[in-house]
Amino acid sequence: MEEKQKDILILAIESSCDETSIAIVKNGREVLSNVISSQIDTHRAFGGVVPEIASRKHIEVIDIVLDEALEQANVTLKDIDAIAVTYGPGLVGALLVGVSYAKSLAYTLKKPLIPVHHIEGHIYANYIEDKELKPPFISLVISGGHTHIVYVEDYGKFKILGKTRDDACGEAFDKVARTIGLSYPGGPEIDKLAKLGDKYAIDLPRVMIDTNDYDFSFSGLKSAVLNFVNKSEMTNTSFKNEDLAASFQQAVVDVLVSKTIKACKETNLKVLTLAGGVSANSFLRESMKNACEKENIKLCIPSLKLCTDNAAMIGCAGYYEYLKGNFADLDLNAYPNLKLDNIAI
Ligand code: KG4
Ligand code: ZN
Numbered sequence: 001m002e003e004k005q006k007d008i009l010i011l012a013i014e015s016s017c018d019e020t021s022i023a024i025v026k027n028g029r030e031v032l033s034n035v036i037s038s039q040i041d042t043h044r045a046f047g048g049v050v051p052e053i054a055s056r057k058h059i060e061v062i063d064i065v066l067d068e069a070l071e072q073a074n075v076t077l078k079d080i081d082a083i084a085v086t087y088g089p090g091l092v093g094a095l096l097v098g099v100s101y102a103k104s105l106a107y108t109l110k111k112p113l114i115p116v117h118h119i120e121g122h123i124y125a126n127y128i129e130d131k132e133l134k135p136p137f138i139s140l141v142i143s144g145g146h147t148h149i150v151y152v153e154d155y156g157k158f159k160i161l162g163k164t165r166d167d168a169c170g171e172a173f174d175k176v177a178r179t180i181g182l183s184y185p186g187g188p189e190i191d192k193l194a195k196l197g198d199k200y201a202i203d204l205p206r207v208m209i210d211t212n213d214y215d216f217s218f219s220g221l222k223s224a225v226l227n228f229v230n231k232s233e234m235t236n237t238s239f240k241n242e243d244l245a246a247s248f249q250q251a252v253v254d255v256l257v258s259k260t261i262k263a264c265k266e267t268n269l270k271v272l273t274l275a276g277g278v279s280a281n282s283f284l285r286e287s288m289k290n291a292c293e294k295e296n297i298k299l300c301i302p303s304l305k306l307c308t309d310n311a312a313m314i315g316c317a318g319y320y321e322y323l324k325g326n327f328a329d330l331d332l333n334a335y336p337n338l339k340l341d342n343i344a345i
Contacts, residue, residue, distance in 0.1 A: 008322060011069070011080045011105070012315030015058045015098030016090025016118045017144070018042075018049045019308070022065045024073035024080075025315030029128050032073035034305070034312035037061045044184050048174070055093035062101055069311075077109055084114040084318025086121060087328075088338030089145065095334035103330050112327040114318040118309075119146055119340050120156070122275035124320070125306040125313035133300055138269050140260045140288075141340075143276030144170035144185070148340065149214045149263045152273075155320040158340055161263055162214025169252060170278045172218035176225050176248050180241045190245045191281050197242030199250040202228060209255050214263050221251055253284050257291050264297050273300040280307040 007026055014021040023034040039057045043049045070076060085102035088095060106113035123139045135155060141148040147164035167175070170187055177186020182193070207220040225248055232239050264272050272292060278284065285301055292299040306313060321327075 008081045008319060009075060009079055010082050010084050010114070010315045010318045010322065011077075012084040012116070012311040012318055013062075013098045013102050014086045014118075014121070014309055014311040014314045015062070015094050015101075016086045016088070017094060017309060018054050018057075019310070020058045020061050020065050021309065021311035022062075022069040023311035023315045024069055024075055025128075025312055025319060028316050028319030029131050031128060031312045031315070032075065033069045033071075034310055035065050035069045035072065036305070036310050037065050040185065047178060047184050049091070051091045051093055054091055055097055058094055058097035062097065077105070080109060080111060082106075082112040082114055082318065082322050082327075083109070084116050084314050084321070085332075086118045086314050087115040087332060088118065088335030090118055090334075090336060092334055092336040095336065099332055099334045103332060107330055112322065113330065113332060114321045114326065115328045115332055116314045116317045116321065117338060117340060118314075119143070119148070119276075120158075121313040121317045123150065123152060123158075123273065124317040125275060125302040125310075126273040126300045127316050128306060128312055129302045130300045133271070133273070136269060137271035137273055137300075138260065138264050138267065139273045139275050140256065140279070141275045142169045142256065142278035144168060144174065146276060147216050147218070149260060150340070151263075151267060151269075156324065156326075160340060161267075162216065162259065164216040164218060166217050166219035167222060169216070169218055169256070170276070172222050172252065173278065175222050176244075179226060179229055180244060182241075185277075187278060187281065190249055191283065193242050193245040194249045194283060195246075197240060197244070197246030199246040201243035202239065202247035204228075204247050204251040206251055206254050206258075209258050214259055216255060216259065218252070221248070249281070249283050253281075253287050256284060257287050260288070261291050261295055261297070265295065270296065271298045271300070274307075275302070277308045280304050
């Protein structure tokens with residue numbers, strides 16, 4: 001009789017920015033718990049994440065988050081097979097809290113330590129969402145720090161087809177939101193406001209939409225918004241924030257959809273996934289869905305909780321690294337500028 005394979009339980013830690021999260025993930029794709037403690041309310045008063053405060057908050061809550069994650073999963077530390085942790089990119093102090101915590105757990109429990117790239121984690125959120133999903137596929141990675149079109153060849157094997165030449169997509173959302181007085185983080189605020197506006201009211205550029213590559217640029221669009229707002233103030237012309245939000249969002253989404261569909265067509269890949277915080281955007285989700293239906297491309301988008309920072313996605317990526325035996329020593333460091341290319345084979 002065939003022996004049933006032992007279940008592998010990964011305890012995963014994510015602390016790269018302003019969310020302290022610990023998850024317990026079984027066999028890569030089954031999330032037993034995914035506890036997220038967000039610091040957003042603390043940072044909102046400052047209009048963005050304050051790195052020093054972020055590190056301190058992580059330290060304050062990480063023990064509680066661990067207890068909660070174990071309790072929700074109904075397991076104890078003795079049941080855990082390995083510890084996975086985000087080791088970059090992100091805020092160095094914030095990353096260090098998670099990395100140090102993971103190292104002490106791995107040392108005490110005598111279990112392997114698995115370093116995970118944060119963006120790889122975002123891509124892997126799709127494996128949790130769609131249990132049947134397998135590489136190869138295209139992934140559009142859009143977060144506060146990244147805008148990449150990635151060719152996912154295999155587990156842990158990526159080719160970057162294109163990326164932003166300046167601002168990340170989420171950064172543009174946050175900066176435009178700030179310009180019109182919305183609170184941090186700006187992405188969800190623009191998303192909400194845009195629903196009430198006219199997306200054709202203000203003419204904004206679709207930067208690099210026709211270039212013969214898969215790269216993006218968002219700083220020109222951000223400047224166009226700033227110029228529009230300044231000019232309106234100087235000429236005493238009023239405009240509706242709702243219209244600006246809708247027009248800006250349409251300009252971003254037009255470029256994202258056009259370049260990503262082009263990548264799918266030119267690589268002949270019929271599966272597309274979205275990853276990172278901006279994939280929570282309701283208008284993008286709808287527009288990409290329509291475009292994929294037209295082109296007969298299967299689209300996978302993580303549920304909202306798996307789009308933004310969480311440890312379950314790190315646990316999923318950690319599982320596939322575990323299968324390959326990609327473990328770190330206890331001198332593992334945090335790498336704030338870790339590139340996805342660094343782990344691409
Ligand atoms: O992936 P993430 O949670 O953290 C990073 O790794 O950066 O992404 C955060 C970014 C922020 O810029 C935030 O404004 C954006 O994702 N975001 C959104 C939405 N929800 C979060 N942008 C547009 N629409 C949303 N609904
Ligand atoms: Zn992220």
